[in-house]
Amino acid sequence: MSAPSDEPAGTEASVPAGDGGIDDLDHAITRVEHELGRLFARIRVGWREAAVTVHPDLQPLGYQVLTSILTGRATSAGALIERLQTDKSAVSRQVKQLEQLGLVESIPDPEDRRARVLVATPLAQERVAVARSRYEGRIGDRLRNWSAADLDHFADLLADLGG
Numbered sequence: 001m002s003a004p005s006d007e008p009a010g011t012e013a014s015v016p017a018g019d020g021g022i023d024d025l026d027h028a029i030t031r032v033e034h035e036l037g038r039l040f041a042r043i044r045v046g047w048r049e050a051a052v053t054v055h056p057d058l059q060p061l062g063y064q065v066l067t068s069i070l071t072g073r074a075t076s077a078g079a080l081i082e083r084l085q086t087d088k089s090a091v092s093r094q095v096k097q098l099e100q101l102g103l104v105e106s107i108p109d110p111e112d113r114r115a116r117v118l119v120a121t122p123l124a125q126e127r128v129a130v131a132r133s134r135y136e137g138r139i140g141d142r143l144r145n146w147s148a149a150d151l152d153h154f155a156d157l158l159a160d161l162g163g
Helices: 022-054 060-070 077-084 088-100 122-143 148-162
Strands: 104-108 116-120
Touching (some): 022 060, 022 122, 060 088, 077 088
Antiparallel strands (some): 104 116
16 A cells, blocks of 8 residues: 555545556555545535425435435335335434425325325425535536546446445
8 A cells, every 4th residue: 555645635646557466456446445435425415415405404314215205216114214224213203304394295005005105295396406406516517527438337337336
């Protein structure tokens, strides 16, 4: 592994190409982990800002629950738990708050009248659209500098990493 860099935070010193051995691979893995950590931190800040845009009392997890419901990726408590990899009590608290704020409704499942599904209200759709435009604008502006092929390749690599 190389010595710490004197480069400003957020930049990486140029490392000369080695012999392609283990040290180079370890350095590359460490750099990927570092950059993913930075990206995740930015994403968490974005979720926090988006949540506050939707409602001042909404937590980032509540925003994630709401957008999962809104996009149809998860419309039941079980699906939310699986998608967000969190516990039942956390999801239950967030859904309850979303219902109290008028952002989500629980309705009978059209395919199984005994079950219930969660749907986003028009108010939620409106507020999430505003929050997304701010949040996605920042990321989208950077990604628009990449080619469609590079974006597809990046998405494939992320999907592979997420396994």
